[in-house]
Amino acid sequence: MSLQTSSEIDIIKAATSKIDQVDFEKLTFGSVFTDHMLVCDFRNGAWEKPVIKPYEPFVLDPSAKVFHYGQAIFEGMKAYKTEDNSVWLFRPEENHLRMNKSAVRMCMPEVPESIFIDGLKELIRLDEAWVKNGKGNTLYIRPFMIAIGSGVIAQPSTQYRFCIILSPAKAYYSGDVKVLIADYYSRAANGGIGAAKAAGNYSGQFYPTQLAHNAGFQQIIWTDDATHTKLEECGTMNVFFRINDTLYTAPTSDRILDGITRKSLIDLAKREGINVDVRPVLVDELVEAAKNGSLKEIFGAGTAAVVNPIVGFQYKDEYFELPKLEKSYATDLKEKLTNIQYKLAEDTFGWTVKI
Incomplete structure (x- = not known):
């Protein structure tokens, strides 16, 4: 699939942050999200301009194909804040590669590096305060893509939405397994x-x-x-x-x-x-x-x-x-x-x- 992309990203900052409402010592994995998210739609055979905007619900048509035929993929990554307060990713190129392998298998468009990697970095820079110091503290990163094209005919969608949301995290499992x-x-x-x-x-x-x-x-x-x-x-x-x-x-x-x-x-x-x-x-x-x-x-x-x-x-x-x-x-x-x-x-x- 031929992709037309732009490295530019629109940024709409949240008016206020909800970070002060979060108890970072009592986090339930994947239940609290940062102030912003990245959203980028695929329409008419091309990726549109990515937007970083306040974290919020979005509206989909009831006939969106994700609901009926399950065209949905995701990744799981983490960001880490080190002792000098710098923030690091771990092998993000592997997540990008695997996301696109999943996309091909699910008959979805591949996500360009300029959106996945560059967009992710920009998003984390904006919400860097949510990445806490200390070993065990991480920022869990959830990139995902869903089919948003409408219609219940059993065929791949022509429209998709790629998003990245961020969640501060501690341990995933606790206790004996x-x-x-x-x-x-x-x-x-x-x-x-x-x-x-x-x-x-x-x-x-x-x-x-x-x-x-x-x-x-x-x-x-x-x-x-x-x-x-x-x-x-x-x-x-x-x-x-x-x-x-x-x-x-x-x-x-x-x-x-x-x-x-x-x-x-x-x-x-x-x-x-x-x-x-x-x-x-x-x-x-x-x-x-x-x-x-x-x-x-x-x-x-x-x-x-x-x-x-x-x-x-x-x-x-x-x-x-x-x-x-x-x-x-x-x-x-x-x-x-x-x-x-x-x-x-x-x-x-x-x-x-x-x-």
Whole structure:
């Protein structure tokens, strides 16, 4: 699709800020938003001029295709404020690339860098006061695109809206995380949209995850749709397994999201001399490792949670508690990754980008 873009951005500042109404010590993840948002529409085969404006609802026609055919994609990113009060992004080019891969898969227009990256930087500069100092404080960034063209005929929209909204954040999960290994429900299928950050991927998880919650588990480790023998993702995160001193994780595919935290942890682990094996991991293999004591850790990895250790898992009617380790890969890798993100350690990979 041929794109006509402009690097210029209109900025309409909010008359007053709501920042003084926010208790930054008691944030519920993704529930509080900053003063401004970026909005840019795609019409007549081209992207219009982006606008940064006060955060507010917008009006859509009831027949907008996002409501009827689910053309909706999003990304998840974070900004970090360092000890010298500068603000940094972590691998934003990877989010931009993945957003456009999702757009292609969902038959939506790709978003130019001048809108996604340049627009994001300008938005964060305007709302920089919302990025708080201190390790653990972040600004969660949610770029998303929806189909706004009207009409209920089953075909792609010709009009789209790209937005970026910002939310101050602390920890995503709290408390112990126990997981249930799926043996019936599936997250995604071969040839499907599992590798896209499409809204429907997540809504499709809600029901089986609610069943897991009712049974006392916080998340589900998804398995392949055909045989339910291969371990894939954990809830909304990629997942790692430590058996003895080797770290295993499933390869990306049509069913598994190419997580940016995932690939960063793989690179970090290799740098630290940890043996990493990217290959399909079988349920039977995990159960056997739990029984013979060689399973040391399971942890999820994603932008929101960063690294989230899992204390135990259940498969069918059998529950396995994981050992409590004084020094775990999960803790060590999370510390090393967040130190890079907060500029507390040298970024030898060139992952961080200053606002």
